């Protein structure tokens with residue numbers, strides 16, 4: 001990607017802040033906008049003295065303009081089940097109004113546009129692993145629908161701007177990603193288990209733990225974003241780690257990496273919890289030459305210090 005002025009919505013979030021770091025490292029100037037609903041200004045605090053970085057606290061559900069940009073990366077949205085359940089209406093709004101405002105900005109400046117979509121578009125999939133051609137199995141009125149449908153709408157809006165306004169767009173479908181800067185209490189598997197293990201609490205496994213997930217380390221994920229952004233592929237493209245683990249296996253890996261003596265406690269499975277979620281990354285491999293490099297155990301080790309410090313309120 002040639003050096004440009006880039007906007008990242010949700011830039012103070014987990015993925016958005018890592019993306020800002022990676023874009024700056026590539027030589028771009030970056031404006032991060034975020035209303036700090038689920039993000040933290042400390043995620044970008046290390047960039048305070050970086051002259052090519054600017055942070056603006058604003059809600060993208062209101063029209064906004066931060067001057068000419070060459071690329072819009074639209075990452076703003078509550079993302080974890082805890083966050084989108086707590087902020088259901090805000091999630092629907094940022095996926096609809098926020099997406100329109102980000103698309104309008106890209107249109108105004110003839111900028112390229114990159115949407116952070118999600119594997120949740122596949123819902124509780126009846127096809128496994130999920131290819132981009134699979135249309136999904138989503139309950140439109142279930143507890144997860146505020147997130148799933150907001151992202152499906154955001155994808156529809158993105159392809160509509162491409163179709164009707166010739167906007168140069170990309171869509172990435174992100175699968176479970178983990179690493180430093182995740183919130184400790186966001187209900188996602190890795191921070192949950194890490195926190196419980198480090199505190200010596202029981203690790204809570206929902207159902208019998210045989211449901212599977214795939215986990216991608218954040219640096220691999222961001223590398224996939226940059227490759228897609230620099231390509232001419234509109235997507236959607238799955239970016240995630242296809243190595244599949246049962247939740248129980250993940251709990252055991254966290255116990256091994258932390259050296260914790262915690263026990264495993266079983267709780268009832270929540271409604272609409274997907275039984276299997278694993279990306280088919282043939283398209284990313286073929287078109288972007290992308291493959292994840294960091295396995296789960298290594299990634300957990302690379303995240304350990306962050307989670308230790310975060311638990312001491314010192315991240």
Ligand SMILES: NC(=O)c1ccc[n+]([C@@H]2O[C@H](COP(=O)([O-])OP(=O)(O)OC[C@H]3O[C@@H](n4cnc5c(N)ncnc54)[C@H](O)[C@@H]3O)[C@@H](O)[C@H]2O)c1
Nearest residue numbers: 010013014015034035036037038039060076077079174177
């Ligand atoms: N982390 C994952 O595993 C994962 C998986 C699939 C998709 N995604 C997508 O990636 C993106 C980033 O996810 P994340 O894990 O970094 O979540 P996050 O909650 O850490 O980051 C989202 C950011 O968006 C901001 N935001 C929310 N509403 C906003 C608004 N109206 N105006 C301005 N800012 C707003 C939040 O404050 C937060 O900083 C999301 O769009 C999410 O759907 C993430």
